[in-house]
Amino acid sequence: xxxxxxxxxxxxxxxxxxxxxxxxxxxxxxxxxxxxxxxxxxxxxxxxxxxxxxxxxxxxxxxxxxxxxxxxxxxxxxxxxxxxxxxxxxxxxxxxxxxxxxxxxxxxxxxxxxxxxxxxxxxxxxxxxxxxxxxxxxxxxxxxxxxxx
Amino acid sequence: xxxxxxxxxxxxxxxxxxxxxxxxxxxxxxxxxxxxxxxxxxxxxxxxxxxxxxxxxxxxxxxxxxxxxxxxxxxxxxxxxxxxxxxxxxxxxxxxxxxxxxxxxxxxxxxxxxxxxxxxxxxxxxxxxxxxxxxxxxxxxxxxxxxxxxxxxxxxxxxxxxxxxxxxxxxxxxxxxxxxxxxxxxxxxxxxxxxxxxxxxxxxxxxxxxxxxxxxxxxxxxxxxxxxxxxxxxxxxxxxxxxxxxxxxxxxxxxxxxxxxxxxxxxxxxxxxxxxxxxxxxxxxxxxxxxxxxxxxxxxxxxxx
Numbered sequence: 397x398x399x400x401x402x403x404x405x406x407x408x409x410x411x412x413x414x415x416x417x418x419x420x421x422x423x424x425x426x427x428x429x430x431x432x433x434x435x436x437x438x439x440x441x442x443x444x445x446x447x448x449x450x451x452x453x454x455x456x457x458x459x460x461x462x463x464x465x466x467x468x469x470x471x472x473x474x475x476x477x478x479x480x481x482x483x484x485x486x487x488x489x490x491x492x493x494x495x496x497x498x499x500x501x502x503x504x505x506x507x508x509x510x511x512x513x514x515x516x517x518x519x520x521x522x523x524x525x526x527x528x529x530x531x532x533x534x535x536x537x538x539x540x541x542x543x544x545x
Numbered sequence: 546x547x548x549x550x551x552x553x554x555x556x557x558x559x560x561x562x563x564x565x566x567x568x569x570x571x572x573x574x575x576x577x578x579x580x581x582x583x584x585x586x587x588x589x590x591x592x593x594x595x596x597x598x599x600x601x602x603x604x605x606x607x608x609x610x611x612x613x614x615x616x617x618x619x620x621x622x623x624x625x626x627x628x629x630x631x632x633x634x635x636x637x638x639x640x641x642x643x644x645x646x647x648x649x650x651x652x653x654x655x656x657x658x659x660x661x662x663x664x665x666x667x668x669x670x671x672x673x674x675x676x677x678x679x680x681x682x683x684x685x686x687x688x689x690x691x692x693x694x695x696x697x698x699x700x701x702x703x704x705x706x707x708x709x710x711x712x713x714x715x716x717x718x719x720x721x722x723x724x725x726x727x728x729x730x731x732x733x734x735x736x737x738x739x740x741x742x743x744x745x746x747x748x749x750x751x752x753x754x755x756x757x758x759x760x761x762x763x764x765x766x767x768x769x770x771x772x773x774x775x776x777x778x779x780x781x782x783x784x785x786x787x788x789x790x791x792x793x794x795x796x797x798x799x800x801x802x803x804x805x806x807x808x809x810x811x812x813x814x815x816x817x818x819x820x821x822x823x824x825x826x827x828x829x830x831x832x833x834x835x836x837x838x839x840x841x842x843x844x845x846x847x848x849x850x
Contacts, residue, residue, distance in 0.1 A: 397684050398683065398684065399685070399686050400685055400686070400689065402554075402687065402689060407688065410553065410554055410689075411549070411554065415664070417700065421662075421707060424707075430597075433599065433649065433652050434648075434665050434759040436657065437707070437710075437711040439657075439664075440659050441728060441732055442708060443716075443726075444715065444716045444722045445727045445728055445730075447729045448726065450729055451734045464578075472583040472586055476586040476587075476590075477587065477593075477654075478656065481587070481593065484595075484655020485593055495593075496741035498589075523734050530734060
């Protein structure tokens with residue numbers, strides 16, 4: 397097999413880039429936050445919930461004009477936005493419930509055959525751990541918004 | 546010094562780079578439809594946009610539907626050209642920049658995923674190898690190819706090793722806090738779809754699994770020095786790990802998994818494929834009337850053959 401030549405300059409910048417990249421990654425993991433993506437810490441599932449942690453699942457529920465109150469699944473395909481994105485915005489949404497309209501609009505757009513939404517709620521299923529085992533679950537309402545038409 | 550240079554830029558077959566490029570550009574096409582598929586719908590919600598440092602430093606305009614659709618079209622065209630092995634530098638860097646931007650948009654609405662590190666690195670380093678003569682069947686080796694492949698390998702392993710470091714950091718610089726925590730229980734309750742449901746009654750078993758994965762992540766750096774069977778065994782272990790997390794938590798790390806191919810001797814595919822083709826041609830080309838066995842009365846009329 398033939399071997400392609402490589403110049404000293406070519407080799408030098410490659411090694412400098414590799415070392416810099418490793419440095420940035422280590423710096424990101426040891427000191428920075430997600431903000432420095434793609435060099436941020438690999439923090440998914442990297443925290444340590446205690447044995448009595450409260451586990452929260454955030455959901456959005458909607459009341460339809462036919463009286464049904466249903467779960468609006470927080471996935472891009474069903475509501476145009478995912479659960480994690482809503483969770484990251486809980487303080488903003490509780491301060492300004494009208495932000496829930498992004499979910500309402502996204503869901504309505506993707507479900508043209510369903511009756512219109514009257515009201516939406518931001519809710520959480522709270523499951524408590526008891527001594528490291530699954531305990532009881534309760535529903536908590538965080539915010540609500542009437543859907544303007 | 547020479548040893549360090551040889552480690553960062555080993556002389557490796559360019560065919561591996563050519564094949565990996567084609568595979569990854571096809572994967573990017575899949576990725577923008579299946580994994581990071583939300584930049585277009587997300588760009589309809591400017592009120593939720595929270596730009597990452599990258600977007601602020603480069604003064605990237607806030608996402609809008611025309612912008613995300615443009616990136617989408619650029620990625621489609623760039624990946625098709627890249628898969629065909631044409632314009633490796635130009636198409637490669639356009640795809641790298643567009644995909645980084647696209648993914649950054651997907652991560653700018655509050656949630657940042659960590660499975661794209663190796664893929665983003667791969668897209669940036671692969672174009673540096675430039676034109677590979679003979680493409681998939683190239684018979685050339687180079688340090689240029691070796692460096693690009695090594696960078697991807699480092700990025701794959703970093704995904705595991707750095708996540709172990711992050712676990713130590715987030716647990717208050719403690720090695721035991723994460724493996725002894727209720728993290729898997731937490732994850733299974735939050736994602737109540739996979740097979741993890743069956744593990745809920747056994748928190749002790751979950752702790753054992755946490756210790757195993759944490760130890761594997763912390764020691765994963767070793768993989769960068771493995772060869773041959775040991776490397777194959779390590780790769781099989783990590784594939785098993787991903788199948789397992791996908792089954793119990795519905796978490797796939799497909800963009801990382803595909804980059805494991807940088808470790809694989811893909812260059813053997815070209816010659817192997819050529820051998821298979823030659824054998825088939827030989828088989829079908831032999832014998833009268835192209836039949837593998839002589840057919841009665843199919844002999845030449847003069848009886849000479």
